[in-house]
Amino acid sequence: ETGVTQSPTHLIKTRGQQVTLRCSSQSGHNTVSWYQQALGQGPQFIFQYYREEENGRGNFPPRFSGLQFPNYSSELNVNALELDDSALYLCASSLGGTMNTEAFFGQGTRLTVV
Amino acid sequence: AQSVTQPDIHITVSEGASLELRCNYSYGATPYLFWYVQSPGQGLQLLLKYFSGDTLVQGIKGFEAEFKRSQSSFNLRKPSVHWSDAAEYFCAVGVYNQGGKLIFGQGTELSVKP
Numbered sequence: 001e002t003g004v005t006q007s008p009t010h011l012i013k014t015r016g017q018q019v020t021l022r023c024s025s026q027s028g029h030n031t032v033s034w035y036q037q038a039l040g041q042g043p044q045f046i047f048q049y050y051r052e053e054e055n056g057r058g059n060f061p062p063r064f065s066g067l068q069f070p071n072y073s074s075e076l077n078v079n080a081l082e083l084d085d086s087a088l089y090l091c092a093s094s095l096g097g098t099m100n101t102e103a104f105f106g107q108g109t110r111l112t113v114v
Numbered sequence: 115a116q117s118v119t120q121p122d123i124h125i126t127v128s129e130g131a132s133l134e135l136r137c138n139y140s141y142g143a144t145p146y147l148f149w150y151v152q153s154p155g156q157g158l159q160l161l162l163k164y165f166s167g168d169t170l171v172q173g174i175k176g177f178e179a180e181f182k183r184s185q186s187s188f189n190l191r192k193p194s195v196h197w198s199d200a201a202e203y204f205c206a207v208g209v210y211n212q213g214g215k216l217i218f219g220q221g222t223e224l225s226v227k228p
Contacts, residue, residue: 004157033215042118042204042218043158056215090157096214102148103216105157 003027004093004106012112013081021076021109023091031055031096032074033103034066037088049074050096078111086113116141118205120219127195128227135190135222137205146208147188148216149179153201161203164188175199200226 003026013019025032031050035043045058049068063079072093078085088110092103117140127133139145146165150158162173169181179190188205202223206216 031214035216035218040220042206042220043216045215045217048215058215088155092158092216094214101214102160102163103214104160105150107157108155110155 004091004104006089006091006106006109008109009107010110010112012114015081015083015113017081018077018079019081019111021078021089021091021111023074023076023093023106025072025074025091025093026104029093029095029104030072031094031101032068032072033092033094034074034076035090035092036060036085037090037108038084039087043090046076055096081113083113086111116207116209116217118207118217118219120203120205120222122222123220124223124225126225126227129197130194133190133192133195133199133224135203135205135224137188137190137219138186139188139205139207140186141207141209145188146210147179147181148206148208149173149177149188149190150204150206150218151175151201152204152221158204161190195224195226197226197228200224 005024033048034046037043047057052068068074088108090108091106094101094103119138149161164181202221205219
C-alpha cells in the first residue's frame with residue numbers, strides 16, 4: 001500500500017453534472033498530481049499542486065480544476081461532465097522540490113458519465 | 115515534444131519464460147524513467163526507476179531495466195515470469211521542468227500462459 005487514498009472508488013454521473021474527487025496524500029508529501037486514464041490508454045497528466053498552488057497543467061480544458069489544502073490533500077473538480085470524461089482518475093503524491101522524487105499512486109476513482 | 119512509445123500492445127509468454135517489454139522515449143535532456151505495473155481496476159505500482167548512474171537498474175518482484183541513451187530505450191526484463199506477473203505495464207518519463215509530470219506510454223498488457 002502506498003498511503004495515498006482516493007474517494008469515492010466508483011461514481012456514476014449524468015452528462016452536464018459536476019463531480020468532485022478527493023485524494024489524501026502520503027504522509028510527508030507536499031505534491032499531488034492528477035491523471036486521467038481512459039480505457040485501454042496510459043494515464044494522462046491533468047495538473048499538479050505543490051504547496052497549495054497549481055504547478056503545471058496538461059492539455060485539459062478549464063472545466064477541470066483542483067485544489068490543494070494545507071494538509072496537502074487535494075480535490076479534482078470537473079464541471080459540465082461529458083461522456084468522454086468517463087475514465088479512471090488517479091491521484092499521485094510525491095515530495096516536490098527535489099529532482100529525485102517518485103510518485104505514489106492511489107487506487108483511483110472510476111467515473112462513469114451516462 | 116516529450117513522448118513515450120511502447121510498441122507492443124499485448125504480449126503473451128509462458129510461465130517460467132523470460133520477458134522483455136520495450137520502451138522508447140523522446141526527451142531533450144537526461145530523462146528520469148520509470149516502469150509501473152497496474153493490475154485490473156487498480157492504481158499504479160512503481161517497479162523501478164532510473165535517475166542517473168548505473169544504467170542497469172533493479173526493481174521489485176525480480177524486474178530489471180536497462181537505460182540505453184544511444185537507443186533512447188528503457189526496456190524492462192525479467193528472467194522467469196510467474197503467473198502473478200500478468201498485468202498492464204507502463205513506461206513513463208518524468209518531466210521535471212513542468213511540475214514533475216509523468217508522460218506515460220500506452221501500456222503493454224502481459225498475459226502468462228501455464
